[in-house]
Structure formats: C-alpha cells, structure tokens
Amino acid sequence: MTFHQPVQDTPLLRVTGLTKHYGARIGCADVSFDLYPGEVLGIVGESGSGKSTLLASLAGHLRPEFGRIAYDGRDVLAMSETERRRLSRTDWAYVHQNPRDGLRMGVSAGGNVGERLMAIGGRHYGDIRAKATDWLGRVEIAADRIDDRPSAFSGGMQQRLQIARNLVTAPRLVFMDEPTGGLDVSVQARLLDLLRGLVRDLGLSVIIVTHDLAVVRLLADRLMVMKSGHVVEQGLTDQVLDDPQHAYTQLLVSSVLQV
Amino acid sequence: MYVAVKGGERAIDNAHAWLAEERRGDPAVSELSLAQIRVQLKLAVNRVMAEGSLFDPDLAALAIKQSRGDLIEAIFLIRAYRTTLPRHGASNPIDTAEMAVDRRVSATFKDLPGGQVLGPTFDYTHRLLDFKLAAEGGVGPVATAPATQGPVPHVTEMLNRDGLIEEAPRDDTPPPDLTRTPLELPASRPLRLQAITRGDEGFILSMAYSTQRGYGRTHAFVGELRIGAVAVEMEIPELGFAVEIGEIEVTECETVNQFKGSKTEPPQFTRGYGLVFGQSERKAIAMSLVDRALRWKELGEDFSGAPAQDEEFVLYHADNIQATGFLEHIKLPHYVDFQAELELVRRLRAETMAMREAVQ
Amino acid sequence: MTDQAYNFAYLDEQTKRMIRRAILKGVAVPGYQVPFASREMPMPYGWGTGGVQVTAACLVPEDRLKVIDQGADDTTNAVSIRKFFQRTAGVEVTEATAEATVIQTRHRIPETALSEGQILVYQVPIPEPLRFLEPRETETRKMHELEEYGLMHVKLYEDIARHGEIATSYAYPVKVEGRYVMDPSPIPKFDNPKLGGNAAIQLFGAGREQRIYAVPPYTQVVSLDFDDHPFVASKAPHDCDLCGASESYLDEVITDDQGSRMYVCSDTDFCATRQEAGHHGRLGVPQFSSKKIAKSLEGFCAAEGVTE
Numbered sequence: 033m034t035f036h037q038p039v040q041d042t043p044l045l046r047v048t049g050l051t052k053h054y055g056a057r058i059g060c061a062d063v064s065f066d067l068y069p070g071e072v073l074g075i076v077g078e079s080g081s082g083k084s085t086l087l088a089s090l091a092g093h094l095r096p097e098f099g100r101i102a103y104d105g106r107d108v109l110a111m112s113e114t115e116r117r118r119l120s121r122t123d124w125a126y127v128h129q130n131p132r133d134g135l136r137m138g139v140s141a142g143g144n145v146g147e148r149l150m151a152i153g154g155r156h157y158g159d160i161r162a163k164a165t166d167w168l169g170r171v172e173i174a175a176d177r178i179d180d181r182p183s184a185f186s187g188g189m190q191q192r193l194q195i196a197r198n199l200v201t202a203p204r205l206v207f208m209d210e211p212t213g214g215l216d217v218s219v220q221a222r223l224l225d226l227l228r229g230l231v232r233d234l235g236l237s238v239i240i241v242t243h244d245l246a247v248v249r250l251l252a253d254r255l256m257v258m259k260s261g262h263v264v265e266q267g268l269t270d271q272v273l274d275d276p277q278h279a280y281t282q283l284l285v286s287s288v289l290q291v
Numbered sequence: 292m293y294v295a296v297k298g299g300e301r302a303i304d305n306a307h308a309w310l311a312e313e314r315r316g317d318p319a320v321s322e323l324s325l326a327q328i329r330v331q332l333k334l335a336v337n338r339v340m341a342e343g344s345l346f347d348p349d350l351a352a353l354a355i356k357q358s359r360g361d362l363i364e365a366i367f368l369i370r371a372y373r374t375t376l377p378r379h380g381a382s383n384p385i386d387t388a389e390m391a392v393d394r395r396v397s398a399t400f401k402d403l404p405g406g407q408v409l410g411p412t413f414d415y416t417h418r419l420l421d422f423k424l425a426a427e428g429g430v431g432p433v434a435t436a437p438a439t440q441g442p443v444p445h446v447t448e449m450l451n452r453d454g455l456i457e458e459a460p461r462d463d464t465p466p467p468d469l470t471r472t473p474l475e476l477p478a479s480r481p482l483r484l485q486a487i488t489r490g491d492e493g494f495i496l497s498m499a500y501s502t503q504r505g506y507g508r509t510h511a512f513v514g515e516l517r518i519g520a521v522a523v524e525m526e527i528p529e530l531g532f533a534v535e536i537g538e539i540e541v542t543e544c545e546t547v548n549q550f551k552g553s554k555t556e557p558p559q560f561t562r563g564y565g566l567v568f569g570q571s572e573r574k575a576i577a578m579s580l581v582d583r584a585l586r587w588k589e590l591g592e593d594f595s596g597a598p599a600q601d602e603e604f605v606l607y608h609a610d611n612i613q614a615t616g617f618l619e620h621i622k623l624p625h626y627v628d629f630q631a632e633l634e635l636v637r638r639l640r641a642e643t644m645a646m647r648e649a650v651q
Numbered sequence: 652m653t654d655q656a657y658n659f660a661y662l663d664e665q666t667k668r669m670i671r672r673a674i675l676k677g678v679a680v681p682g683y684q685v686p687f688a689s690r691e692m693p694m695p696y697g698w699g700t701g702g703v704q705v706t707a708a709c710l711v712p713e714d715r716l717k718v719i720d721q722g723a724d725d726t727t728n729a730v731s732i733r734k735f736f737q738r739t740a741g742v743e744v745t746e747a748t749a750e751a752t753v754i755q756t757r758h759r760i761p762e763t764a765l766s767e768g769q770i771l772v773y774q775v776p777i778p779e780p781l782r783f784l785e786p787r788e789t790e791t792r793k794m795h796e797l798e799e800y801g802l803m804h805v806k807l808y809e810d811i812a813r814h815g816e817i818a819t820s821y822a823y824p825v826k827v828e829g830r831y832v833m834d835p836s837p838i839p840k841f842d843n844p845k846l847g848g849n850a851a852i853q854l855f856g857a858g859r860e861q862r863i864y865a866v867p868p869y870t871q872v873v874s875l876d877f878d879d880h881p882f883v884a885s886k887a888p889h890d891c892d893l894c895g896a897s898e899s900y901l902d903e904v905i906t907d908d909q910g911s912r913m914y915v916c917s918d919t920d921f922c923a924t925r926q927e928a929g930h931h932g933r934l935g936v937p938q939f940s941s942k943k944i945a946k947s948l949e950g951f952c953a954a955e956g957v958t959e
Binding site: 299300302303367370371373374375377470471472473474475476477603607612613615616617618619620621623624625626627628630631632633634635638639642 | 657658661662663686687688689690691692693695696697698700720721722725726727728730731734757758759776787788789814815816818820821822837838839840841859861885886887900901902903917
C-alpha cells in the first residue's frame with residue numbers, strides 16, 4: 033500500500049475537458065483531473081474504454097480535439113513539437129506495454145539505458161557506462177549483461193530494461209501503459225514490487241493504465257475508472273475499490289478482485 | 292589496385308573503342324536500322340519512352356541501338372538527353388475519352404458502350420516459339436474493321452453516375468514536377484503517379500504483385516484498360532486557344548477497388564489509376580494497383596506495414612536510373628575508405644591478440 | 652549531337668541558377684542539407700553527379716579545375732569527369748592543388764592546405780549521417796530539425812562497448828557550428844581535421860539523394876566523440892615509400908603475391924611535388940616523379956597479373 037501524500041499543493045499536471053474522437057466514434061470524452069507531484073494515478077477499464085487513448089493523448093502521441101493539458105503550468109497542446117519532444121526525453125518518460133516498442137532491439141542494454149543521457153548532452157563514455165551499470169543493478173539486471181542486446185533477454189528482463197532506460201534521466205512524470213501485461217504472474221509480481229520501490233524512492237508522478245486491479249491496488253494513490261470513453265468514477269484507490277459507487281466499478285471489482 | 296586504376300585516360304579511350312566495336316558486332320551481319328528497332332521492337336521502344344519520360348520513338352530507338360539493347364542504359368541515355376531540353380510550356384491534360392482505341396477491355400462488365408476491343412495483344416496466344424519467324428516469314432494481309440467513331444466513355448464514369456465509385460473531380464491545380472523540384476514527402480497523388488509512371492517496370496510490377504498476395508491488399512478489378520492514340524493540345528497565348536501539336540500513344544488503366552463505407556457513409560468503390568506512354572499494359576495495370584495501395588491514408592484505411600503502402604519506400608526506390616547508378620558505383624575505387632578500414636581492423640586485431648596473450 | 656549543342660558546363664542557365672540558390676542557402680545554414688532538383692547527368696548516379704552539378708554551377712570560364720578521386724588526378728573516374736568539363740566548359744585544368752580555383756573530389760581532402768577563394772566540391776553518396784540508424788528521410792529530417800542527435804552518440808557508444816574505440820574509419824560524422832550533424836562524405840577520418848577552419852569554401856553535392864550542403868570558410872567543424880574517447884585522426888603507421896612524407900594519407904599497394912607491400916601518398920600531386928623538390932622515401936628515386944614510377948610499375952603488375 034502506498035501512502036506518500038502530495039508534497040506540493042500545485043498540481044504537476046492539470047487536465048481539463050480532454051476529448052478525442054476517432055471519426056464519429058468517441059475515444060475519450062471530457063476527461064478532467066489533477067495530478068500532484070509524487071502521486072500515482074491509476075486508470076482502469078476494460079479494453080475499448082478509452083484509457084489507452086487518454087494516455088496517448090496525454091503523452092502527445094495523439095492530438096485531442098478539445099481540452100487543455102497544463103504541465104507545470106505550461107500549456108502542452110500549445111507547445112511546438114520541438115518543445116514537446118524535448119519534454120518527452122527529459123521530464124517525461126513512457127513505458128510501453130510491449131518492451132519491443134520502447135527499446136532499441138539492435139542496441140546493447142548499456143546503449144539503451146545511455147541513450148537518454150546522451151540525448152541530453154552526456155558526452156563522457158565512462159560516466160554513461162557507470163550510470164547504465166548502476167541502473168541495470170537497480171532493475172536487477174546483472175552488470176555483465178550490459179553489452180548484450182535486449183533480444184537475448186527474457187520478457188521480464190526486457191521490461192525492466194525499458195524501465196531503467198526511462199528512469200535514468202530522473203523524469204518527473206512517467207506514463208505507463210499496461211507495464212505488466214503479457215508477463216507471467218510470478219514475473220509480474222516481481223516487476224510490480226520493483227516498480228513500487230522505484231516510484232517511492234524517486235518520488236515519481238505516474239499515470240498508469242491497466243485493466244488489472246491488482247496492479248493499481250499495489251501502486252496507485254488514486255484511481256480513475258473509465259467506460260466507453262467517459263470517466264465514471266474517481267477517488268482514492270482504497271475508497272474506490274472497497275466501496276465502489278458506480279455500477280460498472282462494482283462489476284469490475286466483483287469480477288476481478290474476488291479472485 | 293593502385294597501378295591498374297591510375298593512368299586511366301588511355302584505358303578509358305581504348306575501352307570505349309572496344310565497346311563501339313562490340314556494339315556493331317560481326318560486320319558480316321547487316322546493321323540494325325533505327326526504323327527496324329522502332330517498328331519491330333516497338334514494345335522495347337515504348338518502355339524506354341515511358342521510363343525515360345520522353346515520347347520520342349526515334350530517339351528511343353537510337354538509345355536502344357546505342358545501349359546494345361540494355362533498356363535501362365537506353366532509358367538513362369534518354370533521361371540525360373531530356374533533362375537538357377528547354378521547357379517551352381505545358382500541354383493541356385490529354386482527354387483519354389477521346390482516344391482512338393486500338394485495344395479496350397473491361398474485366399467488370401461483359402459488354403459496355405464502345406464495346407470490348409481485344410486489339411493487338413499477346414493474351415490468348417499460346418506461348419510456343421514460332422519457328423517461322425526464324426525464317427523471316429512474312430505476314431499476309433489481316434482483316435480490318437471500320438474504326439469506332441466518337442468518344443468512348445470510361446467505365447468509371449458510368450459507375451460514377453450512379454454514385455457507386457468515389458468522385459474524382461477535375462482539378463486544374465498544376466501538378467508538381469518531379470523533374471524540376473526535389474522530391475519531398477509526403478507526396479501528393481499527382482507526384483506519386485509521376486514517380487510511378489517513370490518508375491522501373493519490374494519494381495512496380497513486383498510492388499503491385501505483392502499487394503495481390505496480401506501485402507496491402509486492395510481487391511482490384513480492371514475496370515478498364517485502353518490503349519490508343521490521343522491528341523496533345525497546347526494553349527498558345529498569342530492565339531488565345533489550344534492547338535493540336537501532336538499525337539501520342541498511351542495505355543490507361545483504371546481499377547475499381549474494394550469499397551469502403553461506414554454507418555454514415557454508404558459504401559462506394561474506390562479507384563486506382565495508371566497511365567503510361569505507348570503500349571505498356573503490364574506497367575499500366577501495375578501502376579494502378581500501386582497507386583491504389585498508396586492511397587490508404589486519404590481513404591482512411593490502416594497502414595499494415597506493407598511495402599506497397601509505404602510512400603517513402605516506393606518513391607525512393609522506384610527509379611531504375613538512380614538505383615542502377617548507385618548499385619554500380621560500388622565498383623568504383625574505394626581504396627581510401629578500404630585502407631582506413633584495413634588500418635582499423637589491424638589495430639583492433641592487434642589489441643585483441645595482445646589481450647589474449649596477456650591472459651595466457 | 653555536337654558539344655556546341657550544350658550550354659557552358661553542360662547545364663542550362665536556369666538549372667544552374669536553381670543549384671546556385673541551393674548552394675547559397677547551404678552556405679547560409681552550414682551543415683544543413685538543402686533539397687535541390689537534381690538533374691539526370693550523362694554519368695550514372697553514384698558516380699559524382701551531385702559534385703558535377705555543383706561544379707557546373709560554380710564554374711566560370713576563367714576557372715582552373717582539378718578533379719581527384721581517392722586523392723589521385725589520374726584515377727579513371729577523375730579522368731572521366733575532368734574530360735567532361737574540358738569538353739563542355741573548355742576550362743583550363745590542372746593537377747596542382749595550389750593552382751586550382753575549383754577542385755572536385757571524391758573521398759579525399761588534398762594534403763596541401765587550401766586558400767581563400769578556392770572551392771572544394773565533394774561528391775556525396777549518402778548525405779544523411781543518420782541514415783543507417785534511421786532509414787526514413789521524413790524522420791531524419793525531423794531529427795535534424797529538433798536537434799535530436801542522441802542516437803548518433805548511441806552508435807559511437809556501441810562502437811566503444813564492442814571494440815574499445817570508435818570503429819568508424821571514414822564518413823566520420825561531424826557537427827557544424829554547434830548545430831547540424833553532417834556527413835563529410837566518405838573521406839577517411841584522417842581528413843576530418845581539415846574540414847574545420849578551412850579557408851576554402853567546401854560544397855557537398857549528392858545527386859541521387861537531391862541534396863546540397865556547405866561548410867563556409869573558417870567554420871567550426873567538430874568530429875563527434877566522447878570526452879574520455881576523443882577523436883583521433885589515424886593513418887597507416889608508415890612513411891610514403893616514394894616521397895618519404897610522414898604526415899600524408901597513404902595507399903597500401905600489394906607488390907607481389909608474397910604479401911610485399913609499399914605505401915604511397917594517396918594525394919598524387921602532393922607526392923609528386925615533394926619528389927620534385929628532392930624528397931624521397933624507401934623506394935623513391937629522387938629524379939623520377941611518382942607518375943613515372945607508377946608507369947613503370949604498371950607493366951610489372953600487368954605481367955604479374957595483379958588485380959584489385
């Protein structure tokens with residue numbers, strides 16, 4: 033259970049009225065929330081509920097038609113692509129469900145972790161390598177695998193490598209899209225444990241999308257439940273899970289959490 | 292090799308002289324005339340004109356003779372000549388409905404206004420070597436019929452009247468010119484069509500074939516294929532009207548493809564288009580399939596990762612003159628680069644050996 | 652078709668103006684790849700059509716042209732391009748670096764320092780330094796626009812991780828005026844230090860890829876590296892066997908099938924000038940020029956059946 037409270041009273045991310053359509057179909061509609069520094073927000077819902085669309089719109093991979101996203105007081109949607117891409121390789125990070133989408137499969141583990149360091153100006157090979165080694169250790173990958181390519185890694189290792197690659201530049205806001213999806217249950221548990229430790233140690237703000245309520249119970253301070261593109265319920269994670277108000281949330285909780 | 296490659300001036304002259312001798316071949320065999328090439332190797336001439344983007348059968352025949360029948364080399368000669376020609380202006384769009392058709396077939400309708408005209412085609416010939424040709428057999432008189440009179444309407448026009456196929460409204464925006472402006476992406480459809488019509492026949496064929504095998508499938512029917520002569524007209528500013536400046540033979544293919552629709556939009560067929568100089572029907576059909584595959588974005592289809600859907604891949608690799616030049620340039624000397632690599636490999640090997648010895 | 656049927660230096664004036672505009676833009680934005688409507692030239696793509704078009708756009712009748720390939724004036728492709736301009740422009744040609752006003756080169760920068768007023772035209776096969784990391788032109792242009800060059804260093808990082816050093820020996824990427832990462836064409840990295848602060852105008856033409864870029868005189872050009880693995884301009888650890896030069900880039904020549912070798916300057920003009928000034932190396936004969944040696948070796952190698 034995570035109990036770290038927001039340390040500041042101004043939100044890091046303020047989202048208002050965010051709406052994204054695919055033609056006539058709703059992707060997500062009128063989504064508003066605040067995310068405070070150090071806070072972990074879980075977004076749950078079944079597939080097609082709009083949670084992935086929302087995440088992609090927040091991270092700048094999709095362009096929403098309406099609404100505002102303010103990051104640290106700056107209007108994200110009004111930024112030039114240069115500014116936005118700079119943000120996404122410094123302050124922001126994005127952990128894909130499939131590590132192949134977030135890693136360079138033809139580049140060694142060390143190079144994968146080092147890329148963000150070099151992208152922001154790291155020009156000392158020894159320092160980059162030392163930092164990569166350190167981060168491989170933090171995600172429980174042996175230092176002697178530093179020159180191996182991710183294709184030689186197991187799925188769980190690849191996912192941990194992707195996390196190291198994202199966190200090495202100490203981002204403030206991390207987007208995670210089903211980070212434990214596609215992994216074995218035992219591997220999932222280990223990864224969740226690792227993530228929980230990293231989030232706490234680094235004081236990260238995280239938006240995590242998942243269909244797995246166990247993941248959010250373990251990681252998220254707050255929860256948003258989505259259905260058909262709309263947010264149907266939000267609140268503190270324990271509150272929502274223990275006393276769901278919306279019929280859909282009740283269904284979700286009863287069908288999954290009783291296991 | 293240092294010595295062999297240097298001092299090349301005499302070597303080049305001698306090589307060229309030898310080439311000229313080889314081109315002529317055995318002087319006891321009578322020399323090919325340009326007229327023979329133009330008339331009897333007409334499909335080769337057509338290909339050289341199409342990919343050389345210059346409609347001039349005499350020059351194409353000359354290029355084929357000069358290149359010893361290497362058609363890509365011939366296309367290259369035409370392109371290099373074409374690029375030096377002054378540009379006097381642009382013609383009006385040709386009107387293929389007014390074409391004097393030699394061949395016109397539709398795969399979508401059994402019969403249609405204007406009729407099906409099989410024309411001079413290899414289709415339905417049995418591909419058996421005809422040894423009579425080896426004996427220079429002449430051809431007797433063939434039956435003729437009166438030419439079709441009046442315009443031959445397009446099949447797609449008929450579908451369009453019923454709203455069954457997407458609209459293709461006339462657009463008089465001057466198209467971009469691939470030969471005068473650098474290729475920049477994303478490319479508009481006119482630019483893509485230009486690149487494909489002068490693209491390598493083999494490449495376009497393979498791209499089209501790949502769509503049929505599932506890499507970017509578009510379910511194409513040949514709505515219509517027509518071959519024949521069309522008039523080229525040009526506005527003369529001094530006169531204030533258009534005059535006919537000549538006639539060219541073209542092959543046009545329009546495909547009718549998989550319909551799309553949604554809850555709000557009724558389903559409609561979509562179009563692919565091919566237009567090539569001369570009788571070049573394989574190329575024209577292939578072109579229309581590739582055109583259609585490249586239109587996935589404007590038609591709201593998914594990008595399946597197929598090569599034929601990938602505009603950058605198709606447009607950057609379709610030109611055989613670019614491709615052959617770059618491919619063959621690797622036979623030029625590279626010994627400065629190779630020397631640098633040699634030094635590097637030697638040094639890295641020495642370091643590895645030294646480390647191995649140190650370990651032992 | 653007679654040669655008089657073609658315009659001075661082959662290209663028509665309109666085309667030349669178009670190319671000159673691209674060159675001027677390139678000079679104004681050093682290292683930036685300017686798209687230009689490359690023409691089909693009477694030599695194949697990949698054989699110097701970009702360089703030839705840039706040279707054609709720069710030439711005036713008073714110019715003295717030098718053409719080198721692999722540093723040498725008498726390699727086949729250099730001969731062919733030089734002859735082309737003699738035929739179509741009728742300009743004077745020279746082999747002396749110092750006397751040339753325009754030098755078209757493939758794969759080398761002359762050893763003799765260039766001076767103000769000279770133009771060095773490079774033939775470029777692949778102008779995009781990021782091409783082999785990212786095949787899409789649309790994406791690489793965006794990377795340049797946004798100065799996203801992290802990937803370039805990832806490649807250098809991978810080299811060091813695998814080989815202990817940056818294993819790029821030619822076409823070694825550089826950064827121009829702290830902004831654009833640029834491919835210096837496939838010159839050996841030995842030549843890279845001559846790119847920066849050069850008194851001459853350096854123009855780069857890529858015909859097939861339709862790009863022109865430039866390094867104006869006295870521009871800062873930095874070879875990419877790491878602080879703890881600095882760039883080193885390397886060459887074969889030998890002296891020239893003909894002229895004895897220790898500071899020039901060398902070709903390695905296999906002289907028999909027993910593996911005997913000799914090392915000679917790749918820059919033939921530099922080597923010949925030194926020999927004429929009385930310098931000689933291990934195998935050099937003071938009174939003969941390198942060309943005479945080469946000629947005498949020609950017969951020998953032909954007799955031995957030595958091929959490339």
